[in-house]
Amino acid sequence: MEKSQIANILEEIGYLLELKGENPFKTRAYENGARVVKGLSQDLADLVASGEISKIKGIGSALADKITELVQTGRLEYYEKLKSAFPDGLLEMAKVPGMGPKKIRKLYEEEGITSIDALEKACQENRIAGIEGFGSKTQTKILEGIAFIRQHSNRHLYHQAYHVAEKLLDTIRSCSGVIRAEVTGSLRRCKETVKDIDIVASAASEDREGIMTFFTTQTAPKSIISKGETKSSIITGGGMQADLRIVADDEFPYILHHFTGSKEHNTAMRGLAKKRGLKMSEYGLFRENGERIDCADETDIFSVFDMAFVPPELREDLGEIEAAQSDKLPHLICPDDLRGILHAHTTYSDGANTLREMAEACRTMGMQYLGISDHSKIVVYANGLSADRLKKQGDEIRALNDEYSDFRIFHGTECDIMLDGTLDFSDDVLAELDFVVISVHQKLAMSQKEATDRIVKAMQNPHVTILGHPTGRILLEREGYPLDYDKIFAAAGENNVVIEINASPYRFDLDWRYLRQAKEYGVKLSINPDAHSTDGLADIYWGVGIARKGWLQAADVLNTMDVGDIANFFRGIKASTS
DNA sequence: GCCGTTTTCGGCCCGACTGTTTTCAGTCG
Structure with a gap:
């Protein structure tokens, strides 16, 4: 059984215990255990066999027994029993925004609601608003939440x-x-x-x-x-x-192109064909007399229209056809262009791996540097660092850097943007760091003006290097707060702030649709994994796909810089503050 | 359920917001 599967089961046990109304610290012990398991660098089976498993911090005797059972038998009786005590639909209901374990349990016990469908029906019949602790606003919110899930459920x-x-x-x-x-x-x-x-x-x-x-x-x-x-x-x-x-094999290039899409790109391409007296479909490119123009691959298809090969990521009819016709397609960034990784967490805050483990993993990936940015103090739920702990982390980073001759760790922070746009650390604390990522984690429900003003103000702090996950969205779960992108990019350009492409596949934030606009304002982007474990570091490669989709070239991306250049870049920001 | 320079019990992850209430429970990050 895979580590991730075992971690998922521990996590689910945590939630089921919450549903049951168990001691919240017990719940947390399972959630914490899941995180620890995810971050283990050693083989789980080896740890179980040697009995070392119970010596790992966060894994006590109860969790060690359960992990052992899972590793050895692929099953866990405790989990199966717990799971069978609740209808399957209850876990689904947790996906509705605003529905937590307490509410789910109450609705289950008092109304017998065991699925999202049943919940929707009860809301429509106005049966929820009357229940103690619920009201009409909650009922409306639940319906809105269900609509959001439905809208995204097939994706x-x-x-x-x-x-x-x-x-x-x-x-x-x-x-x-x-x-x-x-x-x-x-x-x-x-x-x-x-x-x-x-x-x-x-x-x-x-x-x-x-x-x-x-x-x-x-x-x-x-x-x-x-x-x-x-x-x-x-x-x-x-x-x-x-x-x-x-x-048939001679039809392959056409069907590959056709089903790659997008619909909009295909429509535009068929328009081009028509202008030249040709007909284009998934089965071929035909002259008026019905004769097919032979193409061995997609490049041949494009060359019929005197176009360069259009990379699939660009096929959205957003100017790629015109660019390909005039030989102005960008030379898109490639995974090999990346030289280092910025924005990673460690066990100092909510990461699963230690500083050393993260550095080693990053180095093994062939990178020249890693920028550590653990959470700042206000993010208490993620064990955010105080100024003192941050300083201690700096000492450990310096000691590690002394060990490496071919690798460098940069010391940063993911500093929270407060409600009023000020930052969670004072300027003198920020001045001690190599780089500063700033992000919003609290009060995400904002109007466009509130959100824009708050972030613009934060970017005006001269110590800021990177704006992290700019909209706070979670794909298929939560819309980000709305932004006035012109104002954000203008402020980033003026203040020399880099904007993050958060490469976590749950976020992909900034959205690719805004990357070209950011570039027009002279803003640099950084492809950051926001890694919370050594495995998470590889998320940057998903981010490369998103950057390509946004027409980015290597020179547009901060972390394609060599270690020396990026060190100079960081120093440049610091020089401007002193 | 885990942990321990306060070690076998008692503390762990806190604060803001929302919607429900009339002092607070539940959810979320």
């Missing part, structure tokens, strides 16, 4: 779909008869969320039926929606819809 986070798609693609490619196969659709375009997984393949017509049978049986689907010779759809074990289309 999935990019990285989750990516992992499923990668596996499916490998399976399909392993099937005999398959000549070419690729993932297409919004996944290939690096959209932050996707509806389903689209895969196209090429094969001889006599092989197609066998491939479809293989696809609908060997991928362990939950169900089969349809099965034909050219198109089949399944629901994967994880609940995502996946479509496979098969064409």
